[in-house]
Amino acid sequence: MEFSLPDLNLLSNSNLHEPLPDLILDIVEPLPDLNLHHEDEVDIFEPLPDLNLGQVDESAHLFYDEDDIVEPLPNLNLAHENEFAHLFEDEDEVFQFVDEEPDFMGGEGDPNFSPNGGQMLSDGTQGQSNITRTFLDNYERKAIYDMLLQKSVNGKLKKGVTHMVASHFSVSIRVVQRIWQYGNKSGVNDASHKKTRNCGRKRVQLDIGRVRDVPLRKRTTLRSLAYALETNATTLWRLLKAGKIKRHSNAIKFSLTEENKKSRIRFCLSMLENSSIPHDPIFKGMYNIIYIDEKWFYMTKKSETYYLLPDEEDPLRTTKSKNFIGKVMFLAATARPRFDSEGNVIFSGKIGIFPFIDIQPAQRSSSNRPAGTMITKPMTSVTRQVIKETFISKLLPAIKRRWPREFARETIFIQQDNARTHVDPNDLEIRQAASELSLDIRLMCQPPNSPDLNILDLGFFNAIQSLQHKEAPKNMEELIAAVEKAFDNYPAKRSNHIFLTLQSVMIEILRVEGGQKYRTPHMKKLSLERIGQLPSQLKCDPQLVEAARTYLALG
Known part of the structure; x- marks a missing residue:
């Protein structure tokens, strides 16, 4: 805004009715010194004094001496256009423009200045004043800097660019100027702030x-x-x-002797097809092996997890003793399931699951039933004779009933662990009972201290137990029904996956020379099954087989 000279016509001289022809006056008394550098009389940052001459003598007259010509008053804006055109508010921050007149000057000299603190936009409307400073993230700063680069000419900004960019992003002009300055100083056109690297509490480095x-x-x-x-x-x-550290659940395992390790290696080698050794070893299909084992199933767990609404009451579970929760032992028998060419199940592999219970009349009356009512009680002691009777009366008839007829004449192996209560592999009563059913049954024992070589302990029992706990039985009858239901409902395809896991475990046992220090491998069986590439038999490395046979020969 230009500063206009005050009217210098004489106020009281009635004879001078016309304006002076020129701005040169014959002033009787000297005018005050208006030089800007005189710091005692004029401060360029204070409002100008009233320069009206006031009442003058009527006898004053004009003269036109060149030496007495009053020079035009200087421009008294807060920042002179010739001296401060290329400077910011701070002395150490220089902002260059193509034009001489800056577009960032504030105050009444700025054409975009608003008295109430806002900035006048190009359309004549007044922008809102930023009461609180807004922190811009790196994406916003980059967008502002990219727009400035697009509108720059040879690395310099034209007049009005900063106003336009500031209005576009609803930020102050000073913020835009700082982003432009910082981006140019970085040398790589990067206007990112330093807070990502420098702010916040410094992390303590841990070895x-x-x-x-x-x-x-x-x-x-x-x-x-x-x-x-x-x-x-x-x-x-x-x-x-x-991911710098990991959580590991460690299960205690049986200690193995050197003879135990060798027996594990022999067992794994026996599961390979003889015709495939030594050039292309591959595991047998294991379709003619029935795996049996015993397991306790409990009414409930000591600790259970539930998900509740905030206004729901916590459930209350009670028992007479946590150490004597109701339980029943079962004998489970399962084989590998069989599928046709289209993937349909033709044999689920589930022979049966048999509880060890006694059904006897109640000796006394209670609030639940009168005396003499037949009740179910779990067996507290399971001996070899009990298991033999279960074999003859329940297991062998179930095999005869459920085994596929087209494979009924093949030899069926029943694999059990080395528990003392288990039937001797050469038991004559078992062989006689099997022959009466026209079955070729052979009993075999897995290596000692090797539950990882039985599919029931490897994963089948854990799977059906998790299904059984979802039923929440309240008595023995409900517990037995829940276990049988879980056994029948377990998918045959999942059972087939456990057999593939067993073969992969055998490979790891050969790799660690019969030991137990290995991780159960994962081969993404579900993914392979979806695309139709799930194998039924796994191959083994010929060098691994040769190393295992050498280890046995040296021992």
Whole structure:
């Protein structure tokens, strides 16, 4: 805004009715010194004094001496256009433009200035004043800087560009100027802020290698490990989420002797097709093997997890003793399921699951039933004779009834563990009972201390137990019904997956020379089954087989 000179016509001289022809006056008394550099009389940052000459002498007259010509008053805007055109408010921040007149000057000299603190936009409307400063993220800063680059000419901005960009992004002009300046100073056209790297509490660096020096007994919880490392549990939680440390559930296993390891290797080698050794070893189909084992099934677990609404009451479960929860032992028998060419189940492989119970009359009356009512009680002692009777009366007839007729003449092996209560493989009564049913039954024992070589212990029991717990039985009859239902409803395809897992476990046993220190391999069986590429028999590395046979020969 230009500063207009005040009217210098004499106010009281009645003879001078016309305006002066020129702005040159014959002033009787000297005018005040208006030089801007005179700091005692004029401050360029204060409002100008009233320059009206007031009442003058009527006898004053004009003269036109060149030496007395008053120079035009200077432009008294807050920032002179010739001196401050290329400067910001701060002395150390220089902002260059193509034009001489800056577009970022504030105050009444700025054409886009608004008295109430806002900026006048190009359409004549007044923008809102930013009461609180808004923090821009790196995406917003990059968008602003990219727009400035597009509208720049040879690295310089034209007049009005910063106004337009600031209005477009609803930020102050000063923010746009700082982004432009910082992006140019970086040298790589990067206007990202420094808060990502410099703000916040600095992380304490922890040497992860120190975890190896901590004994395992002090690594059972994050809190105990943090105490051993002299740090806090939150730091270890962040490392756990980042994958720097991992949680491991360790199950105790049977100790193996050297003879146990060799017997495990012999058993795994016996499961390979003889014709495929040694060039292309492949496992047998295992379709003629029935796996049997016993397991306790409980009425409920000591600890259960439920998901409730906030206004629901906590459930109450009671029992007379936590150490004597109702349970029943079952003998389960299952074989590998068979499928046709289209994947349909022709034999589920489920022979049966048989509870060890006694049904006897109640000796006394109670609120639930009178005396003499037949009640079910679990057997407290399962001996070899009990298991033999179960074989003859329940297991063998179930095999005769459920085994596919087209494969009824093949030899059927029944694999059991080495428990003392199990039937001797050469038991004559079992062989006679099988021959009476026209079955060729052979009993075989798995290696000692090797539950990982039985599909029931490998995964089948855990699967049906999880299904059984969903029923929440309240008495023995309901528990038996829940276990039988879980056994019958377990999918045959999932059972087939366990047999493939068994073959992969045998490969790992050969790799660790009969030991147990291995991880159960995962081969993505569900994915392979969806695309029709799930194998029925796994191949084994010929070198691994040769190394195992050499190990047995040297032993």
